[in-house]
Amino acid sequence: MEQTGRYGDFGGYYVPEVLIPALEEIEKAFYHFKDDLVFKEELESLRADYLGRETPLYFAKRFSEYVGYKVYLKREDLVHGGAHKGNNTLGQGLLAKYMGKKKLIAETGAGQHGLATSMIGALLDFDTKIFMGSVDVARQSVNVHKMKLCGASVVSVSAGSGTLKDAINDAMRYWCSNLSDTFYLFGTAAGPHPFPEIVRYFQTVIGIEARKQILVKENRLPDMIVACVGGGSNAIGLFSGFLEDESVKIVGVEAGGRGIDTTHHCATLTKGRVGVFHGAKGYLLQDEVGQVFESESISAGLDYPGVGPEHSYLKASGRAEYVPANDEEVLDAFEILIKTEGIIPALESSHALAYLISMKGKLDPNTVVVANLSGRGDKDVGIVEEHRPLK
Numbered sequence: 001m002e003q004t005g006r007y008g009d010f011g012g013y014y015v016p017e018v019l020i021p022a023l024e025e026i027e028k029a030f031y032h033f034k035d036d037l038v039f040k041e042e043l044e045s046l047r048a049d050y051l052g053r054e055t056p057l058y059f060a061k062r063f064s065e066y067v068g069y070k071v072y073l074k075r076e077d078l079v080h081g082g083a084h085k086g087n088n089t090l091g092q093g094l095l096a097k098y099m100g101k102k103k104l105i106a107e108t109g110a111g112q113h114g115l116a117t118s119m120i121g122a123l124l125d126f127d128t129k130i131f132m133g134s135v136d137v138a139r140q141s142v143n144v145h146k147m148k149l150c151g152a153s154v155v156s157v158s159a160g161s162g163t164l165k166d167a168i169n170d171a172m173r174y175w176c177s178n179l180s181d182t183f184y185l186f187g188t189a190a191g192p193h194p195f196p197e198i199v200r201y202f203q204t205v206i207g208i209e210a211r212k213q214i215l216v217k218e219n220r221l222p223d224m225i226v227a228c229v230g231g232g233s234n235a236i237g238l239f240s241g242f243l244e245d246e247s248v249k250i251v252g253v254e255a256g257g258r259g260i261d262t263t264h265h266c267a268t269l270t271k272g273r274v275g276v277f278h279g280a281k282g283y284l285l286q287d288e289v290g291q292v293f294e295s296e297s298i299s300a301g302l303d304y305p306g307v308g309p310e311h312s313y314l315k316a317s318g319r320a321e322y323v324p325a326n327d328e329e330v331l332d333a334f335e336i337l338i339k340t341e342g343i344i345p346a347l348e349s350s351h352a353l354a355y356l357i358s359m360k361g362k363l364d365p366n367t368v369v370v371a372n373l374s375g376r377g378d379k380d381v382g383i384v385e386e387h388r389p390l391k
């Protein structure tokens with residue numbers, strides 16, 4: 001391939017031989033269409049009128065008073081569909097259409113990416129197939145129902161543990177035998193090249209907007225930017241706008257489950273070791289012989305045992321810092337944002353907020369922080385109620 005998709009020693013494409021031509025075809029089409037005027041115009045227009053961009057950069061006054069420094073929230077929760085995922089599914093869906101593909105396939109865990117893909121499948125008239133572990137299908141029946149309403153078919157995968165990594169394996173297998181008319185719409189900035197680069201590209205809009213907006217509001221760059229990290233797409237979207245700004249501290253917050261000192265499997269960048277997973281080299285939750293663990297946390301959207309190669313690189317190079325937030329801290333953060341701002345954050349996004357709360361009173365009051373509010377938490381109200389019933 002033209003470019004091997006390496007981030008330092010990480011990334012690459014460790015895939016079966018039959019997939020190489022398909023990845024090359026996507027890579028070539030991506031480099032072509034991203035600079036194509038007609039493609040760019042259609043993407044711009046749908047970003048504005050379908051997704052509702054640009055999203056606001058909101059000064060969270062009462063939350064700022066609570067933590068003792070200035071917090072701005074990048075409101076990706078206001079993107080159509082309720083999270084940043086639409087930025088990626090719209091971009092890749094459009095790419096698939098320009099490539100002349102007829103079918104979309106995607107993997108999904110909690111169902112959020114499956115639903116975001118199904119919406120774009122309806123919008124752009126694709127035949128859409130979503131691969132989902134059988135355990136997840138049972139757990140996430142509302143999302144399954146919504147996907148079907150969009151006209152997608154949902155393939156329940158009972159192999160292995162019946163969760164996300166099994167769904168990815170099956171989606172890859174299906175793709176191998178349906179390459180000519182099918183586009184694999186990958187859900188995060190991970191997997192084999194060129195997916196990390198493509199997903200980053202479509203999520204960069206977050207960082208580009210946020211940088212411009214903070215310069216207008218504060219007339220200077222932020223001191224710190226913070227985002228939650230699952231596979232890493234919303235985080236790399238925000239981070240990419242500030243990587244060259246050396247004065248800006250960059251923090252990624254990953255799922256710490258019940259606590260990183262427990263036997264629970266969580267916090268890929270904090271506790272994981274380097275290995276190859278889903279077609280790329282990076283940090284990974286695995287045992288001594290390379291068996292991959294299921295990650296466990298309160299937020300299904302962060303339950304991915306790997307992480308995108310660029311985050312592995314940013315950790316290794318020291319440009320970004322990665323910290324875990326555990327479930328209890330996340331539930332606290334969820335409650336505090338609602339009580340201070342009347343905004344229901346996704347449990348995933350609440351990881352970023354939990355880090356901000358952990359810095360309460362430790363930063364100068366003039367410190368300016370931009371945090372990515374990756375999604376809204378309506379989907380999580382039931383889970384929170386199970387852990388913390390209202391009196």
Ligand SMILES: *Cc1c(COP(=O)(O)O)cnc(C)c1O
Pocket residue numbers: 083084085112187188189228229230231232233234235301302346348349374375376
């Ligand atoms: C899926 C999801 C995430 C995690 O995915 P990344 O690729 O790490 O961004 C984070 N927040 C929300 C709201 C999500 O739906």
